Amino acid sequence: MMHGLLKRFPWMLCAVCLAITGLGLCGLVRADELYGRSQLIERQIVWLMMALPLMLAIAFAPTHWLRAVSVPTYIVSALLLVITLFMSPINGSRRWIPLGLFDFQPSEPARLAFVLTLASYLMYRDNHRTLKGLVPPLVLAMVPMLLIMKEPDLDTAVLYLPVLYFMLFAAGAKTRHLVMVTIMGMACLPILWTQMSAEQQSRLVSVVIQRDGGLAPTGDGFHLHQSKQVLALGGFWGSMNQEEPPIDDPSAWQLPASRTDFIFVMIGEKLGFPGCVTVMILYAILIWRSLLIARRTQDPFGRLVITGVVTLMSVQTILNTGMTVGLLPITGTTLPLCSYGGSSLLTTYAAIGLIMNIEMHRSYDVAGQPFVFRSTSHRNAA
Numbered sequence: 001m002m003h004g005l006l007k008r009f010p011w012m013l014c015a016v017c018l019a020i021t022g023l024g025l026c027g028l029v030r031a032d033e034l035y036g037r038s039q040l041i042e043r044q045i046v047w048l049m050m051a052l053p054l055m056l057a058i059a060f061a062p063t064h065w066l067r068a069v070s071v072p073t074y075i076v077s078a079l080l081l082v083i084t085l086f087m088s089p090i091n092g093s094r095r096w097i098p099l100g101l102f103d104f105q106p107s108e109p110a111r112l113a114f115v116l117t118l119a120s121y122l123m124y125r126d127n128h129r130t131l132k133g134l135v136p137p138l139v140l141a142m143v144p145m146l147l148i149m150k151e152p153d154l155d156t157a158v159l160y161l162p163v164l165y166f167m168l169f170a171a172g173a174k175t176r177h178l179v180m181v182t183i184m185g186m187a188c189l190p191i192l193w194t195q196m197s198a199e200q201q202s203r204l205v206s207v208v209i210q211r212d213g214g215l216a217p218t219g220d221g222f223h224l225h226q227s228k229q230v231l232a233l234g235g236f237w238g239s240m241n242q243e244e245p246p247i248d249d250p251s252a253w254q255l256p257a258s259r260t261d262f263i264f265v266m267i268g269e270k271l272g273f274p275g276c277v278t279v280m281i282l283y284a285i286l287i288w289r290s291l292l293i294a295r296r297t298q299d300p301f302g303r304l305v306i307t308g309v310v311t312l313m314s315v316q317t318i319l320n321t322g323m324t325v326g327l328l329p330i331t332g333t334t335l336p337l338c339s340y341g342g343s344s345l346l347t348t349y350a351a352i353g354l355i356m357n358i359e360m361h362r363s364y365d366v367a368g369q370p371f372v373f374r375s376t377s378h379r380n381a382a
Helices: 002-007 011-035 040-060 063-084 107-122 132-149 154-158 160-171 175-187 189-195 198-208 221-233 263-296 300-324 342-360 374-381
Strands: none
Touching: 011 040, 011 263, 011 342, 040 342, 063 107, 063 132, 063 300, 063 342, 107 132, 107 160, 107 300, 107 342, 132 154, 132 160, 154 160, 160 175, 160 300, 221 263, 221 300, 263 300, 263 342, 300 342
């Protein structure tokens, strides 16, 4: 059995993930060159050495084990989110649980637990094809969303909505019902605006009123201005091909959160436009290969899990890269597999392990059969 699993191991998927993480390490090296030596590179490598065994353990685990632990994992993650609200605030937010050697961020694995639980709920049901049947999946999403918003972390909470939407779509929810829910959600946007903090509102406004060149503005517009400026200072081919920096003023290179939220800028500044394109191509390959695996599998749980994971990574990638060039507001969303952060790296590699598991445990004796729900197939058989 082990030999058969190794033959189906998705080596390309693993190589693409390692390449993305390698580019992230390159960005950390450049950040150290610009802003001073740190130990984050060594820490990220340690996190990677922990993430790879976790990915492999999940990849080789029996698939029915993953279904069995989905609901308990969801409950534990919700309890951890509650505990987080009682922690001491860091920079005005309660997002981490201190564990001595590192701080654990429960909102990262909570998203993956939600994907597993929702996939387990939807895999053999068809009540979500009614408008009333959309309520239980919405409740599953709202519990972690509300807890994360209390931290406060609106950016992470909002990620649950596209994951919920596309998983329902993949499970066969009626399009007209999803459109109705979307319209109702858009109608609530003015209410959401009133509930946003002044800082969150200013992030949205800064995208509309952004300007290039000149002195850096104050407030949230500063991050966007500096992000585009540092990216431009690298030039088309990047600073690695420059004999000397184009500007000697240290303030021109200032960029907060360069190792986390703006790691894409560090890669672009160092490797130029080719480096940015390489990053996007790698993410495109990762998403494409994952969707191929979802298409091949006949297991509804596996297909739904991959749909949720791919949606999560895709939205994060779009939000992160879009905000660095001024196409989207600064959200604080990290770049999967690339930004510094132990909780994020472990969770993302665990998600990749789920995709690998679905590919490796794909049963050949059901190949060619349509993707159907058990309840539907039973009615047809009757």
